[in-house]
Every structure is written in C-alpha cells, then in structure tokens.
Amino acid sequence: MITRRNKKLALLLAMMLILSIFAGCGGGTEEEQQPVGEKATIPVGINVELSGAVASYGSNARDGAVLAIEEINAAGGVLGQQLEGLQRDCKSTADEAMSVSAALVGENIVAQLGPLTSGDVAGSTPIMMDNKIPLIAPAATAANVTVDEKTGETRAYIFRVCFIDPFQGTLMAQFAADNLKAKTAAIYADTSSDYGKGLAAYFKQTFIEKGGTIIAEEGFVSGDRDFNATLTKIKGSNPDFIYVPGYYQEVAPLIKQARELNITAPIGGGDGWDSPDMLSVAGAEALNNTFFTNHYSSQDTDPQVVAFVEAFKAKYDKEPDAFAALGYDCAQLLVQAIKDANSTDPQKITDALANIKDFVGVTGKMTIDEQHNPIKAGVVIEFKDGAQTVNTRIQP
Amino acid sequence: MQEKSKSWLKFLSEVILLVLLFTLVQYALSAGLVNQSYQITLTSMCINVILAVSLNLINGFTGQLSLGHAGFMAVGAYASVIITNFMDLPFIIGILGGCLAAGIAGFVVGVPTLRLKGDYLAIATLAFGEIIRVVLQNIDYVNGPAGIVGITKLTTWSWLYWAAILTILVIVNLMNSSYGRAIVSIREDEVASELMGINTTGYKVLAFVIGAMFAGLAGVLYAHYFYIIKPETFNFLKSFDMLVMVVLGGLGSTTGAVIAAIFITFLTLALQKYAAMRMVIYSLILIIVMIYRPQGLMGTKELSRKTFARIWGGKK
Known part of the structure; x- marks a missing residue:
C-alpha cells in the first residue's frame, strides 16, 4: 500500500513540476512586457x-x-x-x-x-x-x-x-591587375558556399574586363583538408595570381599546402580569410605574398x-x-x-x-x-x- | 459485446481528449495569448516530436543505427518547396509529395544498406545524409548553398498538431501489430528471427521507409514555417540532434521520444539567454541523464492508460 501511495505522490509531483515549467514560462514574458518609461533603458x-x-x-x-x-x-x-x-x-x-x-x-x-x-x-x-x-x-x-x-x-x-559580395571580387580583380600587374589568374573557389561562388564570378568578370585571362577554374567544398591534387594541377598552368575566395578553415591549410608545393605566385581572397587561425595553421612564412580584401584593418x-x-x-x-x-x-x-x-x-x-x-x-x-x-x-x-x-x- | 462497447468508449474518450487539447491551443493562438516566441517553440516542438518518434522507429524499435535522418528531412523539405513555391500547387500536394519523395529516398537507400549491420549501416546512412546535402548544394535550380529564401508560410498549428498525432498513431499501431512484433524480434536477435521465418530485410526496409516518410513530413512543415531552407540546415549535426532526443527518451519508447523532444525544445528556448554557457549546460544535462539513466528517461517502457490505471490502483 505504501509503495502505491509513494508512486501516486511521485506522479503528482512530476505533474506539478511539468505544470510549473509552463507557468514559469508564461510569467516571465508578462513581467517583461512593461511599457518603456522615460527613465527606462x-x-x-x-x-x-x-x-x-x-x-x-x-x-x-x-x-x-x-x-x-x-x-x-x-x-x-x-x-x-x-x-x-x-x-x-x-x-x-x-x-x-x-x-x-x-x-x-x-x-x-x-x-x-x-x-x-x-x-x-x-x-x-x-x-x-x-x-x-x-x-x-x-x-x-x-x-x-x-x-x-x-x-x-x-x-x-x-x-x-x-x-555586398560582388564588390570584393571586383576589388581584388582591380588590385591583381593594376597593383600586382597580373596577366593570368587561376580561381580556386569554395564552391559549397554562395560567398565563394559570388566572389569568384565577379573576380572573373572584372579581371577579364581588365584584359587578363583566367587560365584555371577549380573548386573545393567546406570541410576539405587535402588540396594537393588540385594545387599541383594549378601549378602546372603557372598563373601570375591565384584567387581563393573561401573561409579560413579551408584556406589556411590550402595556402600551407600550396607553399609546400613551391607555388610562389601571390594568392588572394576575401574577408572570409580574416581570422587568427590563418596564422596559427598556415604559418607566417607561407602567408607572405598573400592578400585579401576586407572592410577594415586594425593596422589603419x-x-x-x-x-x-x-x-x-x-x-x-x-x-x-x-x-x-x-x-x-x-x-x-x-x-x-x-x-x-x-x-x-x-x-x-x-x-x-x-x-x-x-x-x-x-x-x-x-x-x-x-x-x-x-x-x-x-x-x-x-x-x-x-x-x-x-x-x-x-x-x- | 460489453468488451466492444468499452473499447469504443475508450477510443471516443481519446479522440475527445486530443480534440480538446487541439482546440485549447488553437483558441489560445487565435486569442493572441501566445506570443511569437512561444509560437515558434510550439512549431519546433511538433516538428521535433515527429522527427524523434520516426527516428525511434528505426533506431529504437528496429535496432538499426541510422544517422541520415536529416537527409530525409531535406528531401521532404526541398521536394515540397518545389511543389508549393515553384509550381504553385496547394500545400496538401506539397505534403504528400514531400513524404513520397522522402519515402522513395528511404527505399532507395534502405534496400542496399539495410543488409549491412551495426557500424556499417551507421556509416552508410551518415554518408547518405552528406550526399543529399552536397547534391543540393550543387543544384542551381534550388539556389545551391544559399538555399531557398522567402518560402510562403503555410504551416499552421492544425497541420503541425495533426501531423504529430498521425505520426505517433501510425507508429504506435504499427508496433502493436504483427509487423511490430516482427520488427522488435529483429532488434532482439536478428539471426533467431530469421530462423523463425521472418523476412528481416523486408521488415527493416519497411520500418526505414516509414521512418523516412515521416522525416520528410517534418521537413515539409519545417520548410513552410522557417522561411528559409539551405542544405547546411540539414547537416549531420541535425541528425545527431534527433539521435540525442531518441537516446535521451529511451531507445524503443515512443513516449520517451515524445517527452525528450518536448524537453529538448524547451531546454533550447530556456538557454537562449545564457548564450555563453548554453552548450556547456546542454551537454552537462545530457551527461547527467546518461550517468543516472543510461537506458534513457523511459527505457523501453511506454506511458499508456494502463500505466495510469496501475499507479492509481484502479481497474486494469
């Protein structure tokens, strides 16, 4: 009998607990719905x-x-x-x-x-x-x-x-053609994101308008870690500039592997590169001669x-x-x-x-x-x- | 004769209870008693219930570890959005189309992979989920990785509630049938049940297809509520979220899956304010439950009228 009563009690308590969760939820919002007064934040x-x-x-x-x-x-x-x-x-x-x-x-x-x-x-x-x-x-x-x-x-x-994205691709193409005097470029973009695809498309457009040639277009997807095969292929076409619009998780190991393959061409990208992880993963030496467009720089x-x-x-x-x-x-x-x-x-x-x-x-x-x-x-x-x-x- | 009228009475009381609950929430919604935040939570809750209960059929009852549930959800979501938004057909056709597409995907994946056992099946289904995601990322028709933005909001409380009830009903009744007993026998001992003359692969595929169809249903409801779907939404972490609900509730308990789905939804909402600590608290709760209830909240037990009757000491 006692165990049965205990079970009843336990069930009742559990019910109360569940009800109190809902009650708590409701109460919270009502309190917060005070009108914003003069002195309020x-x-x-x-x-x-x-x-x-x-x-x-x-x-x-x-x-x-x-x-x-x-x-x-x-x-x-x-x-x-x-x-x-x-x-x-x-x-x-x-x-x-x-x-x-x-x-x-x-x-x-x-x-x-x-x-x-x-x-x-x-x-x-x-x-x-x-x-x-x-x-x-x-x-x-x-x-x-x-x-x-x-x-x-x-x-x-x-x-x-x-x-917006297109602007960054245009900007980097301007920079590659005018400042770096690049005539040929390879694009190795993150094709799993609109970000990578968008930047690549506008880079291509502006770079061609500036009189340059795109000699290779390759893609990687978010989560890739090994880029050696494609990089070797790009190395064979020997571009003046490599455009890598993507996020730092993939770009950092990509740059490291590119430099290990003795690819010395300048590499460029967008603001997805901006992370301290770039330096810790790729290393200072590999990052030399790489550029990216951004909204701002803390060195300004x-x-x-x-x-x-x-x-x-x-x-x-x-x-x-x-x-x-x-x-x-x-x-x-x-x-x-x-x-x-x-x-x-x-x-x-x-x-x-x-x-x-x-x-x-x-x-x-x-x-x-x-x-x-x-x-x-x-x-x-x-x-x-x-x-x-x-x-x-x-x-x- | 008396038995028959009694069961009929039980059925009627259940229907009344369900309709009452529905009307109560519907009234609260239309009277503006539920703010937008709780409306969204209510939606997530129903979708999570459908997902957890359907995944439990595969993982809990059939004992096949599937990690590709988010993939089926994606198939349902995309198929239905194509039907309703690109072809301008009514929502009901979108729902049926989404379920059908997910069911077909389940069949296509299930037939070859369900011959695999244990870890291998997990790997195969995980791979399937990833394949769906990557394929969607590369189809320009559905906007690739950016996904479809601006989906018409068609999911209402009625759809959500009755879809969740339908899922539970179908799966509970399936498990109470001879099909269900065959399915459980596969979980308990596949070799033995095969020796008993049970077509194990057939039943596994059946469970898998039904589970996939309901995942597709959840995907349809999700897409038509949350305005945007993109392949990244349905990554393997989403599958793991569902698995967490099933394991937390207890593998092989529909009640457990429902309770865990509701619990996790409210937990997510409650932890929004503790941004920095959110994942820590969430993980801690899971670890504590797993230490003290390794079989999950409900184990393989179900909560039914019988349970209440036993506790209250009334008639069986």
Missing part, C-alpha cells in the same frame, strides 16, 4: 552566432557591439537614456535565429543587431518585418538580404553596414580606428577583426539613427536609418543607399611575416 537585441559553425564571427561582432554600447553609455547614453544590449545565441542556424528574434521582440527591443551570416539574417527577417523593427546586419553580404529577389523591392526593415592609422583598436584591446585583450569593427559600427549607426530620429520608436529609427548620410564608422565613411546597402570603400590587406598590413584602400 533602451533595449537593443544582439542576436548573433555564439555557438555552432560561425561562432568565431558572431562572438567578435558581439564584442564590438558591446564595446560600442558601453562607450555610448559612459558618455551619457542617447536621448538621456542608457542602452541595454540583450545578447542571445542563435547557434548558427536560421530557425534558431528566428526563434531568438521572436523572443527579443517580446522584450520590446527597438532594433536588432546581427546575425552575421546571410542565411541566419534571412531566418530572422520575417519576424522583424512582421513587427516593424529594424535589423542591422554586420556582415551579411548576399544581395537578397536587403532586397526581395522575387519582387525587386527593398526589405523595409533590414539594413547592413558591410558591402586613421585616428578613429586607432582609438577603437586601443579601447577594444584594453577591454578584451585581443586584436579586433573586421567582424568586431562591423559589430561596433552597427551599434554606432543605430545610435546615430536614434539621435537623428530623436525617438526610440522602431518605425522612426527605421526611417532615420534609411536616410543616413556620410556616417563615419571605423570601417569607413558610409551612406545608406535605397537598397539599404552602404556605399563605402574597402581595403586590401597583405600578410607580411604573419602581420596584417594595409596595402591599399580602393574606392568603388
């Missing part, structure tokens, strides 16, 4: 990839945005109110990005910063559009992030502070960049990469928009964002065009004995 959603495939990008952008918010708050906040950054992890997946955005909307955010990749931003997009809250993407470079390809209309609440001597780099180093004890700088600019751009709008109403902030002109961020001066893309310059960075140095700055 301004909640800003930071929806980034802190775990999963691109956690390195997401956490750096988060660090940049958090630094900007702290600086703004220390200087008295905006419109007399303090900003409050609500950090959430979207696990590098589009469905989780959507779920996180919905949770943030429930916390009355005025705007969302992030996510980083174009796919995750796409996941977040319907929620932001439904709720009419602006989203500022730090590094989503696919064209269809801000423009609906079916209708050709600009997505009203989606903005970004980075230039511009006073605003220097100040940002010092503040970032002081806080996190590491070098800020482009994602950190773009994250920082996202937050700064939002503050500029809040000031311009003189309001924390998401709709008014959106209108102000669409009209931003000559905003000076650490990644350069930008003007938001009608497709919500910034018009801004890019830099070409060279690895010199393991250090990233600015080779040149190219205006579009």
